Amino acid sequence: MREALLLIRPAPMPGDRLSSVLSAALDGRATEEICTAQALAVWGGAGGLRNRRILFAIALGERGMNLEWCAMLAFLRGCPGCLEGSVGAVLIDGTGELYTKSAAKELVFAANLAGCAFVGQPLVEGTGSLANFTVQAKNAGTGLFEAYQGAAHHLADRLEAFEFPRRESPRLLALHASSHSTSNTMALWERVRGLLGGISVTEVGLRNGTLSDCSGCPYTACLHFGERGGCFYGGVMVEEVYPALRQADAVLFLAPNYNDALSANLTACINRLTALFRAVRFYDKAVFGIVVSGYSGGDIVAGQIISAMCMNKTFFLPARFALIETANDAGTALRLPGIEERISAFAAGIRAALLKSQPKETP
Template sequence: MIGISEELTVIRPGGALSPRCAGVLEAALVGRQAEVLSRLEGPLTGRRLLFVVSLDEGGVNRGFYDLLAHLRTHPNCLDRCVGSVLVDAPGDLYTKAAGRDLVLAANLAGCAFVGRPLVEGTGDLRNFTVQARNAGCSLEAAYHLATADLVERVLAFSRPRLERPKLLALHASSRATSNTLALWGLVRTRLEERCDITEICLRNGTLEDCAGCPYTTCLHFGEQGGCFYGGVMVQEVYPAIREADALVLLCPNYNDALSANLTAAINRLTALYRTTSFADKAVFAIVVSGYSGGDIVACQAAGAMNMNKGFWLPANFCLLETANDKGEALALPGIQDRADRFAENMLCQLAY
């Protein structure tokens, strides 16, 4: 990454960490130099960041909310940073919600995130059951290993620089009526000279959702390059994702959620994910809401593709707009300029 520090900056809002969280952090930083900040008072540029959030029994950290407010009201305050997140809580809830909110706020403030940027320490650490079994260790030891690995990955991250990026756009909308596709048309026009672009519409044919095959079944079909359910995912989407440098999700807001077909496609990526690393592939999104809630859908896209499937998240990964009636998106004040800036940011994040 151009102009980025080789050392780690730890941002830990809200005063003292819980003893468990403090111990995990201390162990992960052994032998490393790290600057520790309790709040953001000015911009940070070109830093490698580890956000550490310790929640209370109610899933609250007041300093964390102050941090969110600062990030949301100071665009570009994390320009050219790359981030990771550790959230610890005494209960089983709220850690992922806090992580998703933080990733979106920091991302819109200019911070990229490595793939799988979130480590969660839930109350009983049962979320580390599989990792502990695979490593042959205790749940607490698996928690320590995951945090140390996260620090290692954020320190090692280098953004791919591509001569001619290959983009894959996925959508499930009608071109005749979709505001989301109309905005993508504006963005695509600015990208075509410097990128190879593929579009796949998930409305064609039947797209079955993942039904939760046993791990061994999913792994078996993944090793064969497919999925038990076949169809458009295996025939078109899997090969296109293997070839792509970046995925663009075109996301109309359906009841404050991703559309059913996009959700099914993301779920069906599990078989491919079991055998293919997405760490060098970026994810972008265009989100259009009829009334409000675009941030909720953007969090879902980031959560599914960056936190779960391991795509890296470029800074300012999403274009968020509000439009309801057919054609309204193209009539929004300043929309051409915002679409152009979004396209230029995509090129800046991916290309030479």
């Protein structure tokens, strides 16, 4: 008998469309439900949120807000470890065309820091008009709402079925556009890399004008090149990144904060993955990140990786997927208080997510 799904859902609002979507998604499934921040805190205090399959289901009001969910989010942010060992997915229903994705990204980031992993493409969102289901409805020969319900049901199926695809000898692809000699991000990576025993690492640099951004080829052209393992624009993406990514079990972005955003070359890399994505899905691959900000904003950059690689490109998100630090002058990252412990914990998280057999600790 399958374990009951844990549904974390703020109490329904008047005219809540989400109720009908959940009825379709959860039909025939055993569930337990948490509807208030107070109940969430009680469950969390008793360890009841750990090692569960969790479906977060949030209905946003007219202004893109849900006050009970805000209280729940505050609890998750203040309770590290309360979701340890759990795997999650997200349903967001909006009354307008805005805020569904931003609310989901905020949710996933907070829950991930609290120990929750997420399946690849963990979000099903319903905007007010449901125009975001136009293509799915056309392909399925249904109405927009029926496509929405079908997507929610499929998400619940994937949540229940998810297992970490651990390997005896996993492969990790590290992508960067930084200088080894001056970058705090690269300094942290070198320390992390030294702790990844049992994992084969391929590192690809994307600096110095080697990478052209995606120019938005027609769908059929993009699909044509993607099915052949290439892209119209060629270069380092086709020669190095695509082959390495096909073989990899995980990708790690070495992502310094550039103006509260990923660097131009890393952004271009993600955009150019679309050609490969036309032909290959990445549900069995993990995504990680090392994010370093000179002043603040590491959460913004980490959120961009979540949106682009997990929500969009279908990579699954292991718990605490990113090492996020603040360091300005060259060399300061490795002198931060407690950094060695955080580096060790991050490397251990990568090993735990990817390795079938964990290496024994050295006495």
